[in-house]
Structure formats: structure tokens, C-alpha cells
Amino acid sequence: MTEFDTDAPVCVTGASGYIAGWIVRYLLEAGHTVHATVRDPGKASSVAHLQAIAEQAPGTLKLFQADLNVEGSFDEAVYGCGVVMHTASPFVLSGYRDARSALLRPAVEGTRNVLGSVDRCASVQRVVLTSSVAAIFGDNADIGDTPDGVFTEAQWNTSSSLHHNPYQYSKAEAERIAWQVCEAQSRWDMVSINPAMVFGPSLTPASRSGSIDTLLQLGDGRLRDGVPRLGMGVVDVRDVAQAHLLAAFTPSAEGRYILCAGTRTMLQMANSLRGRFNGAYSFPRRELPKSLVWLFGPMKGPVTRRFVMRNVGVPPRFDNSRSKALGVRYREVETTLAEHFEQAVKDGLLKPAGRSAA
Incomplete structure (x- = not known):
């Protein structure tokens, strides 16, 4: 793309979401007109923080009602926009009965519906899709199938299904x-x-994420007896939002971009937080044997023995060189974790539980 209209409005789907909120903020602060889609524009808990940002920013916020499951629902919001950032997608890891209806259908059909609106709108030049490393791999053990023992944008998740890691499967299929x-x-x-x-502070307590649940479990004593040796890639939500703007307005941007500031195990995250918060919370201090996690893990939450075998004790590695070339500058992982945890405390999601046992 040689010419790019940076003055046209930008559509952000799922604007009340965790990542999307920061995207909208940065767009408004840069002076853009933002067409923000939400399921209910009249719901204050979903949009009040966006409206407050817009009141202080040079950009203009316009709210639109849209539903991933309704064809044509995004037509009005997309109309006249030069860029569409599609962030809306279900993030559900447990508590559902049917993975197809809870995850796969809204992720895939929602993407079809948004892109159908894009096809019908002649002004759109670029779509920025919020995907995930879940579309690149399903289990840490998938790293054994990579050429150099590192996940890159060339890989696709082929190990997930509706019956194993259905969330990851929905992201890959979408x-x-x-x-x-x-x-x-x-x-x-x-x-x-x-x-x-994705970790880092949210713009509203109403926006929950899988990462905040991980931090709460690390700090509230549920995992005081120990954690599995489970490693994961970590990235700050603000860096993810900035990457969306770089992808949108850098004419040479193309293809996929892995975003990862570094990898940490659950114990490394707990140790980092303990050092920042003076042991005031019940952070775990040891890792559990994999055999113990395999035996008892499925009894304590939405985890299967297959997941334990293919993820616990298998460290992931990521190549983030493409994102750095795009212009992404990563925050320190420990700072990201601390700021996210501190917000959870301020929001009343977590209270000091006394010093952890040695």
C-alpha cells in the first residue's frame, strides 16, 4: 500500500475490552476520530471510561452498537473508516458447556461478519486483526515441531481442537x-x-482478563502450596495497543507480528511480585512436581492431564524480531506485572493476607 489516508476515522470493534480500551485511548490522544463498537452504548460500565478519555483528548469518539453474531451489524460503524481494528472476540476459558457455541462460532462468524462489513465499505484500506500466539501454537510442547526451537510467525496452531484447548483453537480458526x-x-x-x-493495568475495573485472574491466584493464597513449572510469554497491554497503531499507520506493515517482552514461569512472577510488595500477600514459594500436578491438577480447575503433560516443564521461546522492526518498544516484564497487581489491589480485588509462610 503506497498511499494511506491517516485522516479517515478508525473503527475499533469490541471497544470496551481490555486491549481495545488502550487502543481507543491512544487513537483519541493522537487526534483520530474513533468509531467504537460495543454491544450496548448505553451501558455506563462499558463506555464511561472511553467517554471520559474522549473529553480530555483532541480526538472524537463515536459509539456504535454491534453484535458479532449479527450479519451487517458493523456496517454503520465501518462506514467511512480507513482502518478497521478488529479486537472483539470471546475470551472464555471455563464455565461453558459447548465450546462450539461459546467460543468457536462467535470468534469465526464474528470475524466473517466484521470483514463482510469491510468488504462492503469502499473506504477501508487496512484491517488490523487482534489475534494471539494461541493461533501460532496450542501447547508449549509444539515448540518441538519448530525448525529452531522457537515460535515464529511462520507457525500455525495445529494441535488444538474443540476438545483440547478450545480457546486456542478458536483464535487459530478465526x-x-x-x-x-x-x-x-x-x-x-x-x-x-x-x-x-497480556498483562498491565486496565482502564476500567469492569474489563477483566485471563491475566488478572492469574495474578489474583498468585497473590490471594489459592496457590500458596506451590505452582506448576508453567512458562508463558508476557507482554504489556499498552505495548500491544501501540503495536496496533504501528500496524495501522505504517504503510510497509504486513503479515503477522508476535508480541512478547519475555517469558516467565509462574514462580518467577510470584517471586518478582513478592520482592515488590514486601511479602504482604500469600505468594507461592515453590514449584510442584509435574507428577503431582498431573494427578491433582484436573481436580482443582479447568485443566486436563493432556494439558499438564504438554505444557508443564516445557519452556516456550518466541522470536519478537518482526515486532521490534515494526517499532514496538517493550516495557520491562517485572514493571508490567507490578503495575497490574497494584491496580488489582487499588480496585479492591485483592487484600493483604499477612506474610507468606517460609
Whole structure:
């Protein structure tokens, strides 16, 4: 793409979400007009923080009602926009009965519906898709199938299914569909952002994420007896948001971009937080044997023995060189974790529990 209209409005789907809130903030602060889609524009808990940001920023916020499951629902919001950032997607790891209806259908059909609106809108030049490293791999053990023992943008998740890691499967299928739709036409192009586990402060307590649940478990005593040796990639939500803007307004941006500031195990995260918060919370101090996690893990939450075998004790590695070349500058992982944990405390989600036992 040689010419790019940076003055046209930008559509952000799922604007009340964790990542999307920061995207909207940065766009408004940069002076853009933002067409923000939410399920209910009249719900204060979803949009009040966005409206407050807009009141202090030079940009303009316009709210639109849209539903991932309704074809044509995004037509009005997309109309006149030069860029569409599609962040809306279900993030559900447990508590559902049917993975197909809870995860796969809204992720895939929602992507089809948003891109259908893009196809019908002649002004759109680029789509930025919020995907995930879950579209690149399903289990840490998948790293054994990579050429150099590191996950890159060249890999695709082929190990997940509706019965094993269904959330990861939904992200992979949604991104596959997006690329298929993109490649079937030539008017607009697409860039996908594939972040690792996203941590960092939220703009509203109403926006929950899987990462905050991880921090709460580390600090509230549920894991005081120990944690599995489970490693994961970590990236700050603000860096993810900035990457979306770079992907949107850098004409040469193309393809997929892994976002990862570093990898940490659960114990490394707990140790880092303990050092910052003076042992005032019940952080775990040891790792549990894999055999013990395999035996008792499935009894304590939505984890299977297959997941334990393919993830615990298998460290992931990521190549983030493409994102750095795009211009992403990563925050320190320990700072990200501390600021996210501190927000949880301020929001009343976590209270000091006394010093952890040695």
C-alpha cells in the first residue's frame, strides 16, 4: 500500500475490552476520530471510561452498537473508516458447556461478519486483526515441531481442537478465516497482531482478563502450596495497543507480528511480585512436581492431564524480531506485572493476607 489516508476515522470493534480500551485511548490522544463498537452504548460500565478519555483528548469518539453474531451489524460503524481494528472476540476459558457455541462460532462468524462489513465499505484500506500466539501454537510442547526451537510467525496452531484447548483453537480458526477473506480480494490489506499473555493495568475495573485472574491466584493464597513449572510469554497491554497503531499507520506493515517482552514461569512472577510488595500477600514459594500436578491438577480447575503433560516443564521461546522492526518498544516484564497487581489491589480485588509462610 503506497498511499494511506491517516485522516479517515478508525473503527475499533469490541471497544470496551481490555486491549481495545488502550487502543481507543491512544487513537483519541493522537487526534483520530474513533468509531467504537460495543454491544450496548448505553451501558455506563462499558463506555464511561472511553467517554471520559474522549473529553480530555483532541480526538472524537463515536459509539456504535454491534453484535458479532449479527450479519451487517458493523456496517454503520465501518462506514467511512480507513482502518478497521478488529479486537472483539470471546475470551472464555471455563464455565461453558459447548465450546462450539461459546467460543468457536462467535470468534469465526464474528470475524466473517466484521470483514463482510469491510468488504462492503469502499473506504477501508487496512484491517488490523487482534489475534494471539494461541493461533501460532496450542501447547508449549509444539515448540518441538519448530525448525529452531522457537515460535515464529511462520507457525500455525495445529494441535488444538474443540476438545483440547478450545480457546486456542478458536483464535487459530478465526485468524485463518480472516486471512482467507483478505486473500480473496485486493482492495484492502490486513495485519495481524499476535500477543502472548497480556498483562498491565486496565482502564476500567469492569474489563477483566485471563491475566488478572492469574495474578489474583498468585497473590490471594489459592496457590500458596506451590505452582506448576508453567512458562508463558508476557507482554504489556499498552505495548500491544501501540503495536496496533504501528500496524495501522505504517504503510510497509504486513503479515503477522508476535508480541512478547519475555517469558516467565509462574514462580518467577510470584517471586518478582513478592520482592515488590514486601511479602504482604500469600505468594507461592515453590514449584510442584509435574507428577503431582498431573494427578491433582484436573481436580482443582479447568485443566486436563493432556494439558499438564504438554505444557508443564516445557519452556516456550518466541522470536519478537518482526515486532521490534515494526517499532514496538517493550516495557520491562517485572514493571508490567507490578503495575497490574497494584491496580488489582487499588480496585479492591485483592487484600493483604499477612506474610507468606517460609
